[in-house]
Amino acid sequence: MINKLIAKIKETGAPIVVGLDPMMKYIPEQIKKKAFAEYGETLEGAAEAVFQYNKEIVDHIYDLVPAVKPQIAMYEQFGIPGLVAFKRTVDYCKEKGLVVIGDVKRGDIGSTSEAYAVGHLGKVQVGSHSYYGFDEDFATVNPYLGSDGIKPFIKVCQEEKKGLFILVKTSNPSSGEFQDRKLADADNRPLYEIVGEQVARWGEEHMGDDYSYIGAVVGATYPEMGKTLRKIMPKSYILVPGYGAQGGKGADLVHFFNEDGLGAIINSSRGIIAAYQQEKYEAYGEANFAEASRKAVEDMKADIEQALNNR
Numbered sequence: 001m002i003n004k005l006i007a008k009i010k011e012t013g014a015p016i017v018v019g020l021d022p023m024m025k026y027i028p029e030q031i032k033k034k035a036f037a038e039y040g041e042t043l044e045g046a047a048e049a050v051f052q053y054n055k056e057i058v059d060h061i062y063d064l065v066p067a068v069k070p071q072i073a074m075y076e077q078f079g080i081p082g083l084v085a086f087k088r089t090v091d092y093c094k095e096k097g098l099v100v101i102g103d104v105k106r107g108d109i110g111s112t113s114e115a116y117a118v119g120h121l122g123k124v125q126v127g128s129h130s131y132y133g134f135d136e137d138f139a140t141v142n143p144y145l146g147s148d149g150i151k152p153f154i155k156v157c158q159e160e161k162k163g164l165f166i167l168v169k170t171s172n173p174s175s176g177e178f179q180d181r182k183l184a185d186a187d188n189r190p191l192y193e194i195v196g197e198q199v200a201r202w203g204e205e206h207m208g209d210d211y212s213y214i215g216a217v218v219g220a221t222y223p224e225m226g227k228t229l230r231k232i233m234p235k236s237y238i239l240v241p242g243y244g245a246q247g248g249k250g251a252d253l254v255h256f257f258n259e260d261g262l263g264a265i266i267n268s269s270r271g272i273i274a275a276y277q278q279e280k281y282e283a284y285g286e287a288n289f290a291e292a293s294r295k296a297v298e299d300m301k302a303d304i305e306q307a308l309n310n311r
């Protein structure tokens with residue numbers, strides 16, 4: 001799957017992931033009205049609105065970008081109907097040829113991680129049959145429980161030719177509270193660097209053609225750390241969230257890329273899916289929300305391109 005992701009990045013010229021993080025406040029009234037007329041103001045109604053909103057956005061951006069990243073919490077908040085909308089979204093995006101990164105941030109003790117890995121990336125055995133559960137192409141995972149929480153995911157990725165993005169340095173304001181702690185038994189280097197080194201080792205053992213299918217997550221909001229981590233993990237693709245709504249800009253991103261212009265894929269969620277609510281795109285109006293999303297993707301692509309050309 002890492003080879004497919006890279007081929008699609010080259011084909012589109014856009015190292016961009018559109019984050020499908022739907023919230024009720026972003027969904028245009030016309031979509032909610034229709035879904036509520038059919039299902040009432042219920043969890044089913046909300047889930048239907050979520051799916052229709054995603055679908056329209058995907059229809060407007062699928063030819064511009066290689067991948068999408070549905071964030072499962074945004075669906076889980078609507079309970080079982082929400083999870084059904086998550087699965088419908090995964091399937092629809094795959095039908096449109098997009099690579100799907102399930103932003104599930106799992107990671108637990110070994111046996112529990114095994115079940116998460118099977119449910120999201122692999123197949124579950126039921127009697128003499130086996131079935132895919134959610135069947136995303138990649139999943140985000142949290143390594144801070146240690147390697148027994150990650151190895152079951154790697155095993156399933158190997159079997160299924162899928163991939164991971166492992167949290168190394170997250171984009172949020174308090175990520176430094178633990179991740180930046182200096183370790184006396186590691187020459188006072190920060191914890192995230194040690195995690196990055198382990199991701200690099202896993203990466204080298206699990207290679208696609210040019211890059212590993214074991215990637216990392218590093219926030220756009222910490223460009224200097226991104227520069228260091230790029231060097232520590234030369235063969236790992238870096239998923240970079242934090243562009244747009246969290247303040248990351250094109251110029252912050254250049255050091256996340258390798259000299260070959262590859263190695264990083266930048267996520268924007270609210271900045272794309274709720275573009276029509278920003279002043280910059282308000283001329284599109286609520287009715288044309290998906291056109292606004294398309295323009296926001298084009299602008300993001302140009303911003304990254306310009307930053308890379310100026311480096």
Ligand SMILES: O=C(O)c1cc(=O)[nH]c(=O)n1[C@@H]1O[C@H](COP(=O)(O)O)[C@@H](O)[C@H]1O
Pocket residue numbers: 019021071103140169170171172217218219241242243244245246267268269270271
């Ligand atoms: O794993 C992630 O995707 C992730 C890691 C991280 O460090 N920071 C981060 O924002 N994310 C996710 O990336 C998305 C960012 O959304 P926006 O800020 O709206 O672009 C959300 O789905 C977050 O859960």
